[in-house]
Amino acid sequence: MTGTTLDDYTDRYARRVRGMTASEIRALFAVASRPEVVSLAGGAPYIAALPLDAVGEMLNKLAADQGATTLQYGIGQGTLELRERICEVMALSGIDVGCGASPEDVVVTVGGQQALDLIARLFLDPGDVVLAEGPTYVGALGVFQSAQAQVVHVPMDADGLIPEALELAIAEVARSGRRAKFLYTIPTFQNPAGVTLTEERRERVLDICERAGLLVVEDDPYGQLGFDCEAPAPLRARRRDGVFYLSTFSKTFAPGLRVGWILAPHAVRDKLVIASEAQILCPSAFAQAAVTTYLSTMPWRQQLKIYREVYRERRDALLDALADYMPAGTSWTEPGGGLFVWATLPDGLDAKAMMPRAIAARVAYVPGTGFYADGTGTGNMRLNFSFPPPERIREGVRRLATVMEQETAM
Numbered sequence: 436m437t438g439t440t441l442d443d444y445t446d447r448y449a450r451r452v453r454g455m456t457a458s459e460i461r462a463l464f465a466v467a468s469r470p471e472v473v474s475l476a477g478g479a480p481y482i483a484a485l486p487l488d489a490v491g492e493m494l495n496k497l498a499a500d501q502g503a504t505t506l507q508y509g510i511g512q513g514t515l516e517l518r519e520r521i522c523e524v525m526a527l528s529g530i531d532v533g534c535g536a537s538p539e540d541v542v543v544t545v546g547g548q549q550a551l552d553l554i555a556r557l558f559l560d561p562g563d564v565v566l567a568e569g570p571t572y573v574g575a576l577g578v579f580q581s582a583q584a585q586v587v588h589v590p591m592d593a594d595g596l597i598p599e600a601l602e603l604a605i606a607e608v609a610r611s612g613r614r615a616k617f618l619y620t621i622p623t624f625q626n627p628a629g630v631t632l633t634e635e636r637r638e639r640v641l642d643i644c645e646r647a648g649l650l651v652v653e654d655d656p657y658g659q660l661g662f663d664c665e666a667p668a669p670l671r672a673r674r675r676d677g678v679f680y681l682s683t684f685s686k687t688f689a690p691g692l693r694v695g696w697i698l699a700p701h702a703v704r705d706k707l708v709i710a711s712e713a714q715i716l717c718p719s720a721f722a723q724a725a726v727t728t729y730l731s732t733m734p735w736r737q738q739l740k741i742y743r744e745v746y747r748e749r750r751d752a753l754l755d756a757l758a759d760y761m762p763a764g765t766s767w768t769e770p771g772g773g774l775f776v777w778a779t780l781p782d783g784l785d786a787k788a789m790m791p792r793a794i795a796a797r798v799a800y801v802p803g804t805g806f807y808a809d810g811t812g813t814g815n816m817r818l819n820f821s822f823p824p825p826e827r828i829r830e831g832v833r834r835l836a837t838v839m840e841q842e843t844a845m
């Protein structure tokens with residue numbers, strides 16, 4: 436180390452670097468990963484539920500038997516084999532040939548995160564507005580802020596994004612003379628709120644965006660992780676024009692492989708590939724082969740069931756513990772799938788200010804402010820239930836409730 440600080444470079448940074456701030460979540464991970472801390476802060480899938488020996492054997496074979504292709508460069512759009520498999524996966528949730536889904540229009544990405552970055556590269560100029568649920572996915576905020584766009588939040592309730600609020604936000608942006616480019620939405624088992632946009636609202640949201648000339652960026656990493664019932668069909672299954680569908684194998688298989696995708700309107704597909712080639716040349720051939728082989732030779736539907744069962748049990752453990760321990764005045768969402776519960780604290784409690792005391796009490800969560808671009812969310816926190824086992828979840832909530840009670844007494 437030379438002792439050089441970032442500040443020495445301040446005058447040289449590009450303007451967009453001003454929008455780059457450290458994510459609160461990343462900063463938390465170091466403390467939250469200490470073994471004595473019950474971390475309800477992460478968002479990691481429970482990888483131990485995978486048949487790791489069989490996956491290991493499969494990966495071995497891919498290198499040993501097919502290394503000449505799997506360890507070589509590939510094409511920017513991603514392999515045809517994987518894009519075909521992706522179409523089969525999307526068809527399960529209703530995005531099928533009937534609504535124009537084809538391997539031709541799929542672009543494989545390095546996780547859903549690169550998909551978001553590509554969308555930003557293609558559509559956002561500095562000063563453009565992105566409409567997004569409030570709260571929204573922290574990684575998307577990072578991408579939009581790096582693109583020097585402004586995020587305008589649209590509130591949600593237990594039924595997801597509120598259509599009337601979307602109309603108001605669109606009108607407000609137009610009145611201020613700015614240009615909203617797209618609605619970024621996670622309609623199903625939302626991160627961080629855990630809520631799902633109802634059938635009826637899906638149609639209304641699409642109509643509103645169409646009338647306003649807004650593109651829709653539908654981010655759907657969790658749609659296949661429903662516990663109680665099937666999720667409503669994605670927006671892309673209902674409308675093809677102007678809807679970009681993003682998803683990933685991070686939650687249904689393994690995030691370490693970093694494989695996601697975009698299903699794009701045909702006209703945009705080439706631009707996405709060009710932008711992606713400029714960024715990464717091509718997605719990892721090895722990771723793509725791993726996902727393709729997993730989907731074609733291993734019981735992945737059964738694995739999805741296992742993930743759902745593990746998460747359902749953990750979601751129930753979290754909801755039961757919240758009901759048993761949380762002080763009066765606390766409320767929370769009841770997700771039908773996904774990985775997260777969003778809690779609202781009693782009046783006067785500040786989740787961010789309370790964090791050091793929570794860590795001292797050996798429990799971690801993510802303060803709500805991390806999920807807003809505008810500093811709101813002080814009275815909220817995101818709680819993850821996919822990673823810690825049920826008894827740890829219960830213990831974590833018990834610790835959290837004690838901290839909150841002490842805080843109220845302060």
Ligand code: PMP
Nearest residue numbers: 546547548572626683685690695
């Ligand atoms: N979108 C949402 C809503 C997410 O929650 C995540 C991961 N937490 C991602 C995109 C990106 O995931 P990945 O890059 O692992 O596919």
